[in-house]
Amino acid sequence: MNSLSKLNTAVLTALILLAAAWWGRSALSDSDTLGEVEIHQIPGTRKTGKPAKAVLQSSGSLKLSVTEAGRPVFCRVNVVGVDGNYYEPVDNPLAPWSLSRLGNRQGKGPFRYYGWFFYCDGQCEVVVPAGATRIEVWKGFEYRPVVVKTEVAVGQPTAVDVPLKRTVDLAAEGWYSGDTHIHLDRRSEEEDQRALDLLAAEDIRFGHILCMNDTRTYRPVMDQQIWHQLNGIGKESVRRRGAYQISSGQEYRCGTFGHICLIGGSRLVDADGLKTDPNNWPPFGMVADELHGLGGFAFHAHGGYSKEIYIDFAQRATNGVELLQFAEYRGISLEGWYHILNAGYHFPAVGASDYPYCRALGDCRTYVHLSAAPTFENWNAAAAAGRSFFTTGPLLQVTVNDKRPGDTLALPDGEQELSVRVRMQSLLSPVDEIQIIVGGEIISRKQLEEAQRTDPVDWTDTLKVQDSTWVAVRAFSKSASSRDDSEAHTNPVYVSLGQRPVRNEASILWLLDKVEERIAFQRSREFPQREQVLNYFQASDDALRKLLKSTD
Template identity: 30%
Template sequence: MQTSFGFWRVLVVSAGLVVSAGTQLTAHPPEFHRERLAHLVRQEQEPTEADRQAAWFALEFLTTLVGRVGSPLADEAVAQAIDEHRFATKSPAATPLADLERRRREIMESLRERHGTILVAWDGETVSVVGPAPAIVVARGLDRHLIVELANATDAPARLTVGISGTMLQTEPWTVLPGRTQPFLVELAGDAEAGVIPRLEIGQEGAGDVTVMPLGLRVVEPARVRLRVVDGDTHQPVAARILAAGGDGASRHAGPFAGDPTFTAKPILELPLPRLRRLPFFYCDGSAEIVLPPGECRVEAERGYEHAVAGETLSLAPGESRDLTLTVPRIFDAAAEGWISGDTHVHWVTNAWNVDLPLEALGLVQRAEDLRVVNNLTLFHRTARDAFVKPSQAPVGPVIALCRDGYHLEMAEEYRNENLYGHLCFLNLRWLVMPIGTGPGIAGDDSIDWPHNRPAIEEARGQGGISIEAHGTGGNHEPPVNVIHGLTDSFDQLAADDYERFLDCGFQVPLTNGSDHPARVTGAARAYVQLDGAFDYEKWIDGIRRGRTFTTSGPLLFLDVDGHTPGDTVSRDPGDRVTVRARAVSRHPLGTVQVVSNGVIIKEETTEETTAELTVELPVGESRWIVARASRGGGWNAIERTGIAHTSAVHVVVDGRVTFRRAAVDDWIMRMRAHARDIERRGRFATAEQRHEAIGYVNEAARRYERLIIRRSTPPAGTLDETRDDLLLAVDHLTPRPEGAALRAGLAAADSAAGLSAVVQPLVVLNVDVNPESRVKLIAASPLPDLVVERTYRFLLEVRNHARIRAPLRLIATDRSTTPPRAAPFCAVRIVDSIASSSFLSGQELEWKIVEVRCTAMGLREVHIEADVGQGTQDLGFRSAADLLMKGVPARRSTAYEGNQL
């Protein structure tokens, strides 16, 4: 996936001056034909073909500029280029022509002021400079960019040749539309000899004469800044991201990666055309020598989202050297509050994707970005010309040498199918899940879409890993399928409206984020995960499983609902009220901060401050989800632009029933039916059985969504089929996931409730029996397996409710080895409220609950579990207890980094 510009560059050496220029699309934008030139006269009706061609030319100029110039106006130029492309391609999202042209004029005026321009007019016979030509200063050895604007004052297209000192800058003339002004970028770089004045030469295609205009160029010696960056707390040298802008306003690169294009440019992903954007910053390990054009210069240092930007403006004379120390102060210590940043999705390879970069360089970038956890994902890609498995610097697991000083680097995997199923990030693996990639576009055009993603997810889960939907819902429709099957641990890059649609179905899957480097800068969007106690990667992974996250491209955003944080489930009565608090901290003005519940904005504040706190008392009324979000400049998806944050949800549950919105369920069903048809039509399989299984997985998901509708719209009938359906859904949400095929076959063959119970009995750790007099008995069933410390497990609890009572069921874990007994500090036990389980007894005679167990300490211990049925009554008939043996064991991973504490 080599990214390249869509234009060519020519270097010319003339009298010691190096000149380059980019012609737009070599000669013409798409669908631009010379024989049509005479017809491209602007008409009164809008938009015309000439308007669209003007948009193509503007797109090419702007992308040329941001690809070559470290312009402080790059963000605005990219945004305008995207608008130009939408207009040129007749996108439904296109900006109206009047607005587009107004914004085009505004960005051009800003670019003229920043980078300088020469305006040249064509009257049909000659060209002439309009107004005084600017004084051009070039620092010896450094490039300088100049905008040349060609104004066509005639009513016909002009094809003009442009050269410097006798050498043409393009293979074909530049076309300037009638009545319009077209900008082009000229790059001046190198060492000019004293007294030599380069000439700008412009003429008409086919004409022998050219107009010669001397350029007022002055060459001066560059200035140098010897930079040192120190941490605001320790006052020791620290890695940082550096922006250094010279006297010409353009940024320059220095440091160890200054000559590496992977570190100096990234693709403009919003454009379907291959275009690169020059990065305005570089990385240093605590010191750097920066060469800049003299004049008013600006040098800034930053270190991720928890530090303020440190900067200083310098007035530098030609040839001057200056020492500068920048101290980067911390504005917030997220780790001290239990929040650890991470990038779930990095491929540490070059922009070409098929060449590894040194992991030591990633370690420097990780520290410069203050990104505590980086997951470096191996992927497989095969084309007719190339095949590679990259990155491949180390086997899966922690990179021990770089897991130190509170930073963790983990090798993991991206498992991909482009044709149908989508991409998945597998973290916390012990070995790669094969075949790593399937289907055309990933494994080669001759490959098949098999196996589908489900077996791969189950294998990753079996290793103790998690599966993250890598690109939101992407162009495929598999995420809602995986979610209802209990196979999604979190969403990366998910649009806010899709996230709300999942929440409206009652799902409790959190948000995470990853940059997908080299597509973006490492850490461009990241996840913060809440941990208890000291950092450990297993804890970080389990924090994602538990939903304790927020995602951000700038602001730090914290949500609290009656003392509960994202990922928590809060049981309340309809008449209760909850206190919701959202707190935001940012290096830059926040913009808009919102608290949203069930799709309704319940509190909002717009501010230019860098901190905000919102508090609102919310009547419960019904089951609801609650999130907080922040945005500077619009949009709520942190992967799309800077200055956005979004928390995962806190879930408020009434009567054990999670949030449900019929419209959201219907939408996912519609998408899945379309997905099944897509597999039938486009899927490539070796056998009919493979196709049938892939489609069957999707159809079963749609059926389960339909079952959600039935469960919420009609009272339970207690039929065998209904009980079997509910049990299947619960079993798919257990961890570790039981062997699927044999279990499903056993449940399908069961012809009675007792038969269902017999099939799942090995998965049941506790039995609750409520006799006809409503007396409760709790019995330990299957013994717990060894539990990896800081890993959440889910088992079944079977309820035989002979009294048919409807009441909440609570579990309390107690350590009875102390006097008096206390809440067990070494474990957490709860009954899950979700689409697959409820902490309320439904009144059915036989039902199953999901019980969640997490062990937090090594060794063998006995935990006393008390079951409480009812409204907290002290009547012992409503309480019972049983003892479970619980053995905490370490994960089967290297422990060489156990001292890696924050």
């Protein structure tokens, strides 16, 4: 790689990092400002503080220790002074990832209280104004947040110990959290340890750390990527510390087809080699085919941006879709995903944060159920099989006649009764409603009130079906200003009656319209591989029309 190319890549990386930081500082409309108030306003108060530094003459020091079973643990912390502002440790290796420096993408959910947090290893010293001081501690979705108040005297150290205890242990029941879309540099052992620190602080068991290309060009070499992964790709790159693991992959990006997350492969994909123009050739389905040969799985990022995803699913070329992000269902949205499922495709969804281009690390994540050892190979395969739920916080365990998401429930022909059991708890933000969804329709709903909104809920309902279908469950609520906050959705349990496939004519016709829109778009462009791309896209149209005939 020549020095000019290296310079261009370095400049682009710097600009992207600057943009990520700027999202937390740019001007907002009045409506957006109200949403940002929810992020930084202490619940139950009118205080909307800012990051600040204490004046030494009128301050004291807070010596904080956050422990679990007597040992310091990585966590996320707010220290709020008597003035309502937020204070950080002077010396903190994790300071670059505090909310005032990275993440905090304005206008994006989840819209809930975050304050102006910092990460720490469980022990830190913070200089704060003398007076009443509030300490808030979080650690992922399975710990109930803890709030401690203390008085800090001028010129005096004040020691505070905050014990944490896991409230819900989903790993004990075979459920393991993961984020399939994180951007961090992995150029050294030190950076690997920082990544593991951050995963531990947010209690993310499996972290996929992705490089990415400029959307205008692609070269299958790491020094042409943004967010360098220099410790290998896939299995070679796995590092583990205690319960937390990281592995490197890539986000392959372009403007015409969308973005796609490639995880688990043994190296960067070649695509079309050094002559690759990602906006023209090859299409994502062919990139995914190469990845599958490397042992990996391909998930359309950002809900597929409603682009080539409509082509690839029809040929079963890709493994699924990153649907829940920013606490919203992006791209194809729930509507498009439900239509794909109604056409008879097993096309799993995941939730992922896209850190740091989001509100906070792991604010959307996926819980996968494993019956084998908790390794990346097993986690990735289970995610691609849909053995999961995805969430911004609500912990959602569902069975249908004792079958979990991703399973097929085979029953005889004729009307059948299904027993749907839902266990849910949301420790970070309340849930207002749980819905049972059958074939894309809400069949049953449970409204939650008062303590039910955050305490454990165990709800069983029965329903009858007369044809093959799928069953999933959603739990959600809006924020105080009616913005996206609590969201969780399971992948389907597939119900097969008499071995008949799921075939919904209206959904297939809806999907055909989307495919034809994508074909028309490619036909309107002039580029060297136009006919090859059109042939590939036409194969999806043909596949759906064949399905449509089977509904006659």
